[in-house]
Amino acid sequence: MFLPKLFLVFYTLSLFWKKNECADNRKFPSEFKFGVATASYQIEGGWNVDGKGENIWDRLTHETNLVKDNSTGNVACDSYHKYKEDLALLGDLGVDFYRFSLSWSRILPTGYIDGQINDAGVKYYEEILSELEKRGIEAMVTLYHWDLPQKLQDDFGGVLNDTFIEVFANYAQLAFELFGSRVKHWVTFNEPFIICQQGYENGLKAPAITKAPGIDLYTCAHVILKAHAKAYRIYDKSYRKTQNGKITIVLNTDWFEPASSDSKDLEASERKLQFQFGWFAHPIVYGNYPQVMIDRIEERSIKEGFKESRLPKFTDNEIEDIKGTYDFIGLNHYTTTLAEWSTDIAIGKPKSTKDISVNIFKNSSWEGSASNWLKVVPWGIRKISKWIKDTYKNPEIIITENGYSDVGGIFDDSRRVNYYREYLSNVLKAIYDDGVNITAYAAWSFLDNFEWLNGYTEKFGLYSVNFSDPERPRTPKSSVNYYKNIMATKCLVDQCL
Ligand code: PNW
Numbered sequence: 204m205f206l207p208k209l210f211l212v213f214y215t216l217s218l219f220w221k222k223n224e225c226a227d228n229r230k231f232p233s234e235f236k237f238g239v240a241t242a243s244y245q246i247e248g249g250w251n252v253d254g255k256g257e258n259i260w261d262r263l264t265h266e267t268n269l270v271k272d273n274s275t276g277n278v279a280c281d282s283y284h285k286y287k288e289d290l291a292l293l294g295d296l297g298v299d300f301y302r303f304s305l306s307w308s309r310i311l312p313t314g315y316i317d318g319q320i321n322d323a324g325v326k327y328y329e330e331i332l333s334e335l336e337k338r339g340i341e342a343m344v345t346l347y348h349w350d351l352p353q354k355l356q357d358d359f360g361g362v363l364n365d366t367f368i369e370v371f372a373n374y375a376q377l378a379f380e381l382f383g384s385r386v387k388h389w390v391t392f393n394e395p396f397i398i399c400q401q402g403y404e405n406g407l408k409a410p411a412i413t414k415a416p417g418i419d420l421y422t423c424a425h426v427i428l429k430a431h432a433k434a435y436r437i438y439d440k441s442y443r444k445t446q447n448g449k450i451t452i453v454l455n456t457d458w459f460e461p462a463s464s465d466s467k468d469l470e471a472s473e474r475k476l477q478f479q480f481g482w483f484a485h486p487i488v489y490g491n492y493p494q495v496m497i498d499r500i501e502e503r504s505i506k507e508g509f510k511e512s513r514l515p516k517f518t519d520n521e522i523e524d525i526k527g528t529y530d531f532i533g534l535n536h537y538t539t540t541l542a543e544w545s546t547d548i549a550i551g552k553p554k555s556t557k558d559i560s561v562n563i564f565k566n567s568s569w570e571g572s573a574s575n576w577l578k579v580v581p582w583g584i585r586k587i588s589k590w591i592k593d594t595y596k597n598p599e600i601i602i603t604e605n606g607y608s609d610v611g612g613i614f615d616d617s618r619r620v621n622y623y624r625e626y627l628s629n630v631l632k633a634i635y636d637d638g639v640n641i642t643a644y645a646a647w648s649f650l651d652n653f654e655w656l657n658g659y660t661e662k663f664g665l666y667s668v669n670f671s672d673p674e675r676p677r678t679p680k681s682s683v684n685y686y687k688n689i690m691a692t693k694c695l696v697d698q699c700l
Contacts, residue, residue, distance in 0.1 A: 227628035228700050229635060231693040235642060236341070237686075238300035239293070239649035239665065240604050242348035242393065244276045246652045247306060249283030253323035256312030258350040259361070259409040269411060274658035280650050280668050281675045283327065290334035292666065292677060293649070297690045300341035302603060302645045303331070304348035304393065307374055310381075314352030316373040325381055332385045343388040343603070343645070345453065346375055346434070349398060349408060356410055362398065362423045368430045375434035379442045389438065389450040390533055390603070391431040395483050396455055399423035404555055407656055417553025418513050421500070425515040428486050428525055435528035452487065453533035453603045456480040458583035458590070459542040459563070467544035471561040475542045476590065478559045488595045490526035491517060500558050506550045513553060531642070532591060535604035538576065539583030541566060570618070573608040573661045574654075579618075581625035588633040588641060599640050602630065606647035608654070608661040616680040619665075623682065624695050631695070646686060650677060 244260045251257075264275035282289055293301055307314060309324035335342050351361050359366045375391065383389075392398065401408035403419035412419065431452050438450045459475040461468035474495055477485070481493040491497070492514060501512035517525065543562040551557075569578035584605065591600060607622035623646065633639040651664035659670050665686060666677045689695060 225628060226624050226695045227631040228694070228696045228698070229631050230699045231631065232634070233693065235693065236299035236644070237690045238298045238302055238341075238343065238643065238645040239296070240302035240343075240645040240647045241282075241649050241652065242304045242345065242350075243306035243309070244279070244348070244350040244653065245648075245655075246280040246282040246650055247309075248276065248278040248281040249309075250275075250277045252283065253327075254309075254312060254321040255306065255324060256308035256314070256321075257353040258306070258308045259353055259356050260350050262353050262356075263409040263411060267411070269406075270656055270658045272658035272660055274653065276653040278675070279653045280677075282650070285675065286327070286331055287334065288677070289650070290331065290338070293335075293340060294338040296649075296665070296683065297687055298340055299690070300343050300387070300643065300645070301335060301649075302343040302345065302388075302390075304345035304350075304390075305378060306350055307347065308350065308352040310377070311352065311374060314355040314374070315370060316377060318354075320377070328382060332382060336385060341387045342382075342385060343390065344378070344382065344386045345390040345393050346378055347371070347391065348393040349402075351409075361410065362426050362430075363403070363419060365426060365429070367426050368433055371430040372433040372437060376437050376441075379438055379446070383438075383442050383446040383448065386446070387448050388601070389448055390453045391434045391450065392427055393453045394455040394535060395424055395427045395431075395452065396479055398427065400555065417555055417558065420555055421514050424482060425517075428483065429521060431487075432521075432525040432528045436524065449530035451529040451531050451533050452483065453535055454480055454483050455535035455537075455604070456587060457536070458539040458580070458587040459561075460539055460583065460586070462541045462543035462562075462564075465544070468542065471544040472542040475559060475561045475563065478555070480591075481594075484532065484591075484595055486517070486522075486525045487527070487529045488598075490522035496558075503550065503553070503558055507553055529598070531599035531601050532595065533601055533603040534587070534591065535647075536584055536587055536602065537605060537647075538578050539569075539580035539586075540564070572618075572622075573610045574657070577608060579607070579622055579625070581622075581629050583629075584626050585629035585633045585637065588630070588639045589637045592637065592639045597638075597640060599642055601643040601645075602641060603645050604647040605644065606663045608663050610660070611651065611662045611667070613662075614667060614678065614680050616682050619680065619682040620685045623686065623689070627689065627695055 399420040403423050404416045406413040456479050459472045461472040477493040477495050485493045500514040504513045540563045545562045547560045548557040607619045648663040650666050651662040651668040654661040665683050669676050
């Protein structure tokens with residue numbers, strides 16, 4: 204009788220232990236904020252209604268076969284029509300803040316301030332802000348999450364042309380003017396690395412222009428950094444005092460773990476981080492590109508026969524202007540990749556990956572997700588946070604995106620629950636054990652949505668959306684309850700210390 208009982212006790216204990224695997228049982232600081240994130244093109248739909256102009260994602264989805272399931276964001280989650288229901292869900296979820304983006308061409312159909320302002324678009328975002336206010340949910344607003352008005356692409360080549368800087372600044376100023384009194388956090392650009400590297404080199408994002416690899420992406424980044432700085436300065440000078448918000452740019456990166464403890468692999472990991480995160484973080488913190496980028500791209504450019512570096516140079520004034528244009532660092536982080544030293548790739552046709560010359564790959568034992576690039580590596584978020592702290596003068600960090608994808612139709616999403624529990628455990632370790640100043644966290648995403656070139660084949664939502672039903676009904680997955688509980692208790696396990 205005694206033995207089976209003892210076994211039962213141990214068995215129950217082990218189940219409990221397993222359930223909380225390595226979950227950290229400390230509480231998040233009381234002022235720590237939780238939210239969820241979305242982006243306009245991925246959820247709104249209403250692509251041509253009420254005066255909205257065409258953008259580069261409308262064009263790409265309508266006129267190319269690049270999207271895996273041949274789908275579009277024409278309707279997406281239909282959040283343009285269902286925003287009241289969505290805001291009610293956000294209220295029920297209990298988030299502290301909601302990160303969403305403005306569809307530029309919904310507000311300015313041509314993209315230009317001197318085209319007409321579309322009242323219906325303005326009203327849509329005003330109503331979202333009122334609904335948020337009613338529920339005491341703070342707004343974090345991204346000005347540019349990849350849906351450039353098509354006319355700006357057609358007229359002057361979008362983000363490859365310096366004309367973009369002023370056109371963007373005018374749009375940003377209009378947004379501050381219209382909405383700023385109710386916005387706590389502004390984001391100028393979401394993931395310039397992806398905009399430039401995928402939009403202008405590997406073709407995985409609109410406008411998918413791949414004709415000048417190794418060149419266009421650096422021009423794109425140069426223009427975006429200047430446009431970001433200009434919008435930041437406008438906010439700083441004319442709106443900060445009355446509106447009291449913060450403004451930054453959101454940068455994405457994996458953690459690049461050295462493939463071995465060999466010092467060459469450490470160098471490879473650092474170089475890879477500098478070429479991705481440092482490409483944008485170094486200018487906004489220190490004023491210019493990382494030295495390793497300046498040196499390597501110049502050296503290769505000359506060997507390739509260019510008269511000067513393919514990496515554009517900032518003037519002294521531009522450096523002064525860009526330096527310090529962040530009130531916090533916005534970090535989008537999903538996964539980890541291994542980085543291994545390699546001999547420099549031979550000189551030939553330029554390409555940014557050749558400029559870097561680092562081998563990257565995944566560990567086959569890491570758990571996967573519905574996205575081939577997204578492996579579950581919870582400790583990576585702690586390492587990247589600590590690296591940012593050490594590399595950029597201990598800034599305030601907000602994790603503006605972090606999440607896990609499933610293939611859809613899964614309501615008992617225990618692997619997503621596990622992902623959030625383990626990643627957030629490592630956020631706690633970064634805060635308490637490494638002294639990283641992380642103040643808020645947004646789960647990507649609130650709803651299943653249009654996952655860019657992967658269409659509706661990869662689902663990141665806490666809420667599932669039925670895309671074959673014209674009503675687009677939303678259904679909570681199990682992770683909703685788990686996330687609710689975290690927000691209510693600031694604790695990842697059943698009982699915190
Ligand atoms: C983010 N990668 O982009 C975007 O901000 C979201 O719009 C998107 O839906 C989400 O992640 C999930 O993909 C990323 O290649 C794009 O590692 C690419 C990568 C990571 C994030």
